[in-house]
Amino acid sequence: MKNPNRAFKDAIYEQFARIGKAVSSPKRLELLDLLCQGPRSVEVLAKESSLTFANASQHLQVLRASRLVEADKEGLYVIYRLADQNVCEFFRSMRLLAESRLAEVEQIKRRFLGGREGMEPVDCKKLLRLLREGAVTVLDVRPRVEYNAGHIPGALSIPLKELQLGLADLPRDQDIVAYCRGPYCVLSIQAVEMLRARGFKAIRLEEGIQDLQAMGFPIAVNEAS
Amino acid sequence: MKNPNRAFKDAIYEQFARIGKAVSSPKRLELLDLLCQGPRSVEVLAKESSLTFANASQHLQVLRASRLVEADKEGLYVIYRLADQNVCEFFRSMRLLAESRLAEVEQIKRRFLGGREGMEPVDCKKLLRLLREGAVTVLDVRPRVEYNAGHIPGALSIPLKELQLGLADLPRDQDIVAYCRGPYCVLSIQAVEMLRARGFKAIRLEEGIQDLQAMGFPIAVNEAS
DNA sequence: TTAATATTCAATTAATCTATTGAATAATTG
DNA sequence: CAATTATTCAATAGATTAATTGAATATTAA
Numbered sequence: 001m002k003n004p005n006r007a008f009k010d011a012i013y014e015q016f017a018r019i020g021k022a023v024s025s026p027k028r029l030e031l032l033d034l035l036c037q038g039p040r041s042v043e044v045l046a047k048e049s050s051l052t053f054a055n056a057s058q059h060l061q062v063l064r065a066s067r068l069v070e071a072d073k074e075g076l077y078v079i080y081r082l083a084d085q086n087v088c089e090f091f092r093s094m095r096l097l098a099e100s101r102l103a104e105v106e107q108i109k110r111r112f113l114g115g116r117e118g119m120e121p122v123d124c125k126k127l128l129r130l131l132r133e134g135a136v137t138v139l140d141v142r143p144r145v146e147y148n149a150g151h152i153p154g155a156l157s158i159p160l161k162e163l164q165l166g167l168a169d170l171p172r173d174q175d176i177v178a179y180c181r182g183p184y185c186v187l188s189i190q191a192v193e194m195l196r197a198r199g200f201k202a203i204r205l206e207e208g209i210q211d212l213q214a215m216g217f218p219i220a221v222n223e224a225s
Numbered sequence: 226m227k228n229p230n231r232a233f234k235d236a237i238y239e240q241f242a243r244i245g246k247a248v249s250s251p252k253r254l255e256l257l258d259l260l261c262q263g264p265r266s267v268e269v270l271a272k273e274s275s276l277t278f279a280n281a282s283q284h285l286q287v288l289r290a291s292r293l294v295e296a297d298k299e300g301l302y303v304i305y306r307l308a309d310q311n312v313c314e315f316f317r318s319m320r321l322l323a324e325s326r327l328a329e330v331e332q333i334k335r336r337f338l339g340g341r342e343g344m345e346p347v348d349c350k351k352l353l354r355l356l357r358e359g360a361v362t363v364l365d366v367r368p369r370v371e372y373n374a375g376h377i378p379g380a381l382s383i384p385l386k387e388l389q390l391g392l393a394d395l396p397r398d399q400d401i402v403a404y405c406r407g408p409y410c411v412l413s414i415q416a417v418e419m420l421r422a423r424g425f426k427a428i429r430l431e432e433g434i435q436d437l438q439a440m441g442f443p444i445a446v447n448e449a450s
Numbered sequence: 451t452t453a454a455t456a457t458t459c460a461a462t463t464a465a466t467c468t469a470t471t472g473a474a475t476a477a478t479t480g
Numbered sequence: 481c482a483a484t485t486a487t488t489c490a491a492t493a494g495a496t497t498a499a500t501t502g503a504a505t506a507t508t509a510a
Contacts, residue, residue: 004337005411006275007337008333008337008338008409008411009255009274009409010251011333011337012330012333012334012409013251013252013254013255013258014251015323015327015329015330015333016248016251016254016319016320016323017248017249017250017251017254018323018327019248019319019322019323019326019327020245020246020247020248020249020250020254020319021245021249021466021467022245023241023242023244023245023248023249024242024245024246024248024249024467025242025245025467025468026235026238026239026241026242027238027468029238029241029242029245030234030238033238041486041487042486042487042488043485043486043487049234050231051469052469052470053486053487053488054469054470054471054472054487054488054489055468055469055470056487057486057487057488057489058468058469058488058489059468061488061489062467066326066327067326067327068326073476073477075477075478075486076476076477076478076485076486076487077477077486077487078486078487078488083326084325084326086321086322086325086326087322087326089318090318090319090322093314093315093318094241094244094245094315095241096311097244097311097312097315098240098241098243098244100309100311101244101291101292101293101308101309101311101312102240102243102244102291102292104240105237105240108233108236108237108240109237112229112232112233112236113233184233184234184237186230186233246497249497250497250498252498266456266457267456267457267458268455268456268457276499277499277500277501278456278457278458279457279458279459279499279500279501279502280498280499280500281457282456282457282458282459283458283459283498283499284498286458287497298506298507300456300507300508301455301456301457301506301507301508302456302457302507303456303457303458
């Protein structure tokens with residue numbers, strides 16, 4: 001017969017492990033990362049993460065069972081969202097731990113992005129000052145739903161898929177700083193490559209919204225339309 | 226053939242998932258929690274967490290493979306320790322997320338500790354002020370190796386197992402505040418019960434060293450002897 | 451050198467997890 | 481009302497994980 005203190009500890013760590021199990025799957029982590037950028041339907045999440053609809057749905061059930069995400073029905077669509085901001089912060093702390101402890105993270109980054117970023121890190125504080133002075137253009141190249149959910153105040157929104165057609169909106173006489181979901185998203189890399197190829201002065205901001213928020217920068221939100 | 230961007234994302238989330246997998250087992254979480262309090266041998270870790278030596282060793286291999294812990298040989302003994310302070314902070318963020326998202330945590334706490342804490346939460350700021358004024362006695366009832374690894378400056382160390390014999394060291398004319406590993410450790414609860422049974426004025430500080438550190442309180446360390 | 455102690459390894463078994471497939475359900479549209 | 485679309489459910493197969501057991505290894509003490 002188990003000692004009550006032992007039973008208590010076993011029960012408590014079993015609960016903590018619910019969080020660990022939820023985030024032990026690479027696919028669920030990708031879904032969480034996407035949801036950090038804004039609410040999405042199953043269909044959109046499945047496509048973004050290259051999952052079948054059934055598989056995406058199953059992973060989302062697991063995340064919902066551990067109360068990291070919530071869902072609402074909007075007509076035909078089930079819209080998933082993070083249960084609260086703490087989940088996003090937790091995801092970020094897990095990413096930072098992986099970055100600091102697993103050399104493979106940097107190796108993979110170098111192998112896949114080697115030379116592509118080819119761009120100096122942007123100092124965030126300086127960036128915001130330049131933005132306030134109107135000295136740079138900050139460009140958000142994520143899907144609009146993510147821009148609406150949270151963006152750098154004053155940033156322009158031109159999703160990468162629309163950048164080709166949106167070039168006329170961009171100044172040629174000042175630096176353009178493109179950003180997206182964070183260090184492991186290639187949207188801003190592709191945007192900078194395209195912009196440079198067309199003669200624009202473009203650089204990449206590596207940090208995503210969560211990183212900026214954690215550094216104390218204000219984030220603007222648009223009401224859902 | 227996989228799109229290189231897809232391959233990059235899969236590879237990156239696979240790395241993040243290494244952290245998630247490491248913390249998906251209740252037993253590994255208990256081991257991490259113990260190591261947050263200070264380095265320990267396999268034997269001690271196995272006993273504290275009710276694991277067989279072989280099983281404890283296997284779990285520690287998993288934690289080592291994900292680089293959350295490190296080990297050094299000291300004669301016969303392998304001493305395991307956290308790889309760095311970030312691991313401890315991550316563990317805490319995971320615990321806080323579980324507390325905020327899983328109602329079962331509070332329910333389990335209430336079921337196992339119901340009425341036992343029977344004690345009002347201690348305001349940490351007030352506590353430290355009273356300690357500086359010599360108005361309370363702060364008592365650390367963890368094993369000495371944990372006290373040595375980090376404790377409240379000025380706290381007395383009397384491990385719970387030695388408290389029976391150590392009562393003479395304690396004042397009867399002022400409050401005694403006992404603390405241990407944190408909200409899910411019962412050492413301080415048992416200590417307060419014993420002290421009150423013997424007429425001492427004792428209360429429990431729920432927070433552990435990590436919580437206090439996160440709140441900005443100084444933590445003292447003793448050199449290993 | 452041998453015995454004892456601490457730890458890890460390897461193989462096995464049972465449980466859990468992940469992806470797939472086909473079916474079922476819910477909501478909207480024609 | 482029927483067809484379509486979005487999502488979830490349930491069963492299955494294969495892969496992975498956790499605990500156990502017995503053996504092997506490393507270090508110390510006698």
